[in-house]
Amino acid sequence: MVRVEISLFATLRSYHPQGRDRGSEGFTLKVESATTLAQIYDTLGIPPEEVKMNFVNNRHQSPDYQVQEGDKIALFPPIAGG
Amino acid sequence: MAKFIRVNMTDLTVDVSTVPSEYSKMGGRGLTSHFIFNEVNPECHPLGPNNKLIFAPGIVTGTAAPSSGRISVGAKSPLTGGIKESNSGTPFSQSLARLGYKAIVIEGQPENKKDLYLLKVTEDDAELIGANELEGKGAYETVTSLNEQYQDSDVCCIGPAGEKKMTMAGICFNDPEYRASRYSGRGGLGAVMGSKGLKAIVVEKGGCLIAPLDEDVFRAGQRKLVEGLRNHGVTQPGGTLNAFGTAALINVLNQAGGLPTRNFREGVFEGAEKISGEHMAEVIKERGGAGMTGHACHPGCVIQCSNVYPRPDGSDHVSCIEYESAWSLGANLGVDNLDQVAEMIRICNDVGIDTIEAGVALGVAMEAGLAEFGDGEAAIKLLKEIGKGSPLGHILGNGAGFTGRAFGVVRIPVVKNQAMPAYEPRAVKGIGITYITTPMGADHTAGYTIAPEILGVGGQLDPLDPKGKMEISRAFQAVTAFVDSCGYCLFITFATTDIPSATEGMVETVNGVLGTEYTPDDIVEEGLEILRLEKTFNERAGFTHKDDRPPEFMRYEKLPPHNHVYDVPDEELDEVWNF
Numbered sequence: 001m002v003r004v005e006i007s008l009f010a011t012l013r014s015y016h017p018q019g020r021d022r023g024s025e026g027f028t029l030k031v032e033s034a035t036t037l038a039q040i041y042d043t044l045g046i047p048p049e050e051v052k053m054n055f056v057n058n059r060h061q062s063p064d065y066q067v068q069e070g071d072k073i074a075l076f077p078p079i080a081g082g
Numbered sequence: 083m084a085k086f087i088r089v090n091m092t093d094l095t096v097d098v099s100t101v102p103s104e105y106s107k108m109g110g111r112g113l114t115s116h117f118i119f120n121e122v123n124p125e126c127h128p129l130g131p132n133n134k135l136i137f138a139p140g141i142v143t144g145t146a147a148p149s150s151g152r153i154s155v156g157a158k159s160p161l162t163g164g165i166k167e168s169n170s171g172t173p174f175s176q177s178l179a180r181l182g183y184k185a186i187v188i189e190g191q192p193e194n195k196k197d198l199y200l201l202k203v204t205e206d207d208a209e210l211i212g213a214n215e216l217e218g219k220g221a222y223e224t225v226t227s228l229n230e231q232y233q234d235s236d237v238c239c240i241g242p243a244g245e246k247k248m249t250m251a252g253i254c255f256n257d258p259e260y261r262a263s264r265y266s267g268r269g270g271l272g273a274v275m276g277s278k279g280l281k282a283i284v285v286e287k288g289g290c291l292i293a294p295l296d297e298d299v300f301r302a303g304q305r306k307l308v309e310g311l312r313n314h315g316v317t318q319p320g321g322t323l324n325a326f327g328t329a330a331l332i333n334v335l336n337q338a339g340g341l342p343t344r345n346f347r348e349g350v351f352e353g354a355e356k357i358s359g360e361h362m363a364e365v366i367k368e369r370g371g372a373g374m375t376g377h378a379c380h381p382g383c384v385i386q387c388s389n390v391y392p393r394p395d396g397s398d399h400v401s402c403i404e405y406e407s408a409w410s411l412g413a414n415l416g417v418d419n420l421d422q423v424a425e426m427i428r429i430c431n432d433v434g435i436d437t438i439e440a441g442v443a444l445g446v447a448m449e450a451g452l453a454e455f456g457d458g459e460a461a462i463k464l465l466k467e468i469g470k471g472s473p474l475g476h477i478l479g480n481g482a483g484f485t486g487r488a489f490g491v492v493r494i495p496v497v498k499n500q501a502m503p504a505y506e507p508r509a510v511k512g513i514g515i516t517y518i519t520t521p522m523g524a525d526h527t528a529g530y531t532i533a534p535e536i537l538g539v540g541g542q543l544d545p546l547d548p549k550g551k552m553e554i555s556r557a558f559q560a561v562t563a564f565v566d567s568c569g570y571c572l573f574i575t576f577a578t579t580d581i582p583s584a585t586e587g588m589v590e591t592v593n594g595v596l597g598t599e600y601t602p603d604d605i606v607e608e609g610l611e612i613l614r615l616e617k618t619f620n621e622r623a624g625f626t627h628k629d630d631r632p633p634e635f636m637r638y639e640k641l642p643p644h645n646h647v648y649d650v651p652d653e654e655l656d657e658v659w660n661f
C-alpha cells in the first residue's frame with residue numbers, strides 16, 4: 001500500500017469524501033501500489049471526463065500515471081482565465 | 083458611413099467627419115496600431131503634444147456577436163516608450179460603435195496645463211466642455227457624478243494618477259451598473275490622457291444594434307460561435323470562468339509551481355487557497371448582499387467571468403477580483419487576506435492605476451524594505467501614497483522599474499519596463515517568450531501560451547521545456563492581434579482554439595460586418611501584419627534586440643520548486659521576429 005495526499009479544486013470539490021463542505025481540505029488516501037490516477041478518480045466517484053488537469057508534485061501527469069508513496073496530487077476540471 | 087472624431091486639445095476644437103477610407107475595414111487594435119504607426123512620431127515624448135491617443139471599438143463591437151464589447155486604446159506608451167494597445171470590456175465601447183463612430187482621436191495639448199476638459203459625444207456631434215470641477219476626483223466619484231449629470235450615457239475617465247501623469251495610470255470605463263471598474267490598464271495610457279488635459283469622455287447610450295452588411299453570413303457565424311462557447315468546458319454557462327472567475331487560476335498556477343510569489347522569489351504560495359477563485363466564490367455565497375459571480379463586464383457577454391466582491395456586511399466592496407489582481411496584490415506581496423486584496427483593488431480602481439503594475443511595484447518596494455512581505459495593511463498604506471501624490475507615491479506610481487531603480491533593487495520583474503503578469507517565466511517557458519518579445523512590454527494577453535502549456539487547451543505541452551515554444555508564442559501573438567481587432571474578448575479563444583467551427587463562426591461574423599472574405603487561415607497573416615507594424619514603430623523609437631530579453635536575474639536565480647532559470651536562448655527569442 002502507498003499513501004498519497006489529494007487536493008480537489010473548483011467543481012471537483014463536490015467529490016470530497018467528507019462532503020462538499022470540506023472541499024477545500026486535502027485528504028490522505030491509502031491505495032495499492034501501482035494504482036493509476038484514473039483509478040483514483042474511480043475510487044472518489046469522479047467521472048473521468050470531468051478531470052482536465054492532474055498535477056503530481058507540481059508536475060503535469062496523465063491519468064495513467066502510477067502513484068508513489070507520498071505523492072501530492074491535485075485534480076482540476078477545465079479552467080482558464082487571464 | 084462610419085464617423086471619426088478628432089479632438090485637438092491645443093486649440094480645443096473637435097472635428098467629426100467620415101472615417102478615412104484606409105481605416106474603414108479596421109477596428110480595435112488593428113486600427114489603433116495602424117493609426118499610431120501612421121500619425122505618431124516614434125521619437126516623440128509620450129506625454130508631450132506630439133503623442134496621440136486613440137479609442138477604437140472592435141470590428142464586430144455593437145453587433146449581436148457574443149462577448150464583443152471591447153474597446154482598444156492606443157498611443158505611444160510612457161511606461162515602455164513603445165507602441166501600446168490596451169483593451170477593456172465595457173458598454174462604453176458598444177455605445178460608441180452603435181452611434182456609428184469608428185474611433186476617437188485625441189491630439190495636441192492645451193496651453194494651460196492646469197485646465198481639465200470633458201468630451202461629450204452624441205449621435206451627431208462631439209464637444210469639449212470645461213471640467214475643472216473634476217480635478218483630483220477619484221474614478222468612482224467621477225463616474226457616479228457624470229452618470230447623474232449625463233443620464234443614459236457611458237463614461238470613460240482617468241483618476242488622480244492619470245492627472246499626475248504617472249506611468250502606471252490606466253483609463254477607466256464603466257461596467258453595466260456604472261461601477262468605475264473596467265480598465266485599459268496597461269502601459270500608462272491614463273497618463274497620456276492626463277497629459278492632454280482630458281479628464282473624461284461621456285458617450286450617449288447607443289440605441290440599435292449595428293446591422294451587418296451581410297446579415298446571413300453574420301448570423302450563421304454568430305450561431306457557430308455561441309454554440310462553441312456554450313459547449314466548451316471553460317466558457318460554458320456554469321463553467322469555471324462563470325462560476326469562479328479567472329481567479330480559479332490561482333490554485334492551478336500554484337500547483338504548477340508557476341505562481342510568482344513575494345516578488346518573483348518562489349513559484350508556490352502557501353496562502354494560495356485563501357486568495358483563490360474557489361475561496362472568493364464561497365465568500366460571495368456566504369456574505370450574499372451585493373456579491374455575485376457570473377457578472378458581465380458588458381451586456382452580451384455569454385461567458386460572464388466577472389464578479390462583485392462584498393464586504394462582510396454584504397455591501398459592494400469591489401468589482402472585480404480577477405486572477406491578475408488577486409495575484410499581484412496577493413501572492414506577489416505574500417498577502418493571503420482576500421478582504422485586503424479587495425481593498426487594494428478598490429484603491430487601484432479609484433486612483434486609476436493598473437493593478438498588475440501596482441502590485442509588482444509594491445512587491446519591488448517590499449523587496450527594498452519599505453514594508454514586510456505579507457503585511458497587507460502596510461501595502462494598503464503604500465498604495466494610498468500614490469493617490470495622495472506624495473514623493474513616495476510618485477515613485478511607486480511610475481511603476482515597478484522606476485521603483486526598483488529608486489531603491490537599488492536588482493530583482494525587478496519587467497520587460498521593456500512593464501511589469502510581468504501572474505505567470506512565472508522560469509516555470510512556464512513559452513509565456514516568457516511572449517512577455518519578452520511582444521512589442522507591448524511584458525503582457526500575458528499578447529500571446530497566451532498558458533492555454534497549451536498549463537491548461538490543456540489547444541494541446542498539452544510541458545511548461546518547463548523551452549522546445550517548440552517560439553513558434554507557438556509567435557502564432558498566438560498573431561491570432562491575438564486579430565482577435566483584439568475584432569473586439570472579441572480574448573477568452574473566446576479558449577473555445578475557438580479547441581473547436582474549429584467556433585473559429586469559423588468568429589471569422590464569419592467579421593465577414594458579415596465588413597463584407598470581407600477572410601478564411602480561418604487568413605487570421606494569422608492578418609495578425610502578423612499588425613505585429614510587424616508595431617515592431618517597426620518600436621524599432622523607430624529606438625528598440626533593439628536587447629529590449630527583447632528577460633530581466634537578468636531570471637537567467638541566474640533558480641526558481642523553486644522546479645529550480646529552473648529562464649533558459650530560452652537569446653537566438654530563439656530573436657527568431658520570433660523572423661517571419
Ligand code: SF4
Nearest residue numbers: 171379383385387571
Ligand atoms: S469573459 Fe469576462 S472579461 Fe471577457 S467579455 Fe465576458 S465578462 Fe468581460
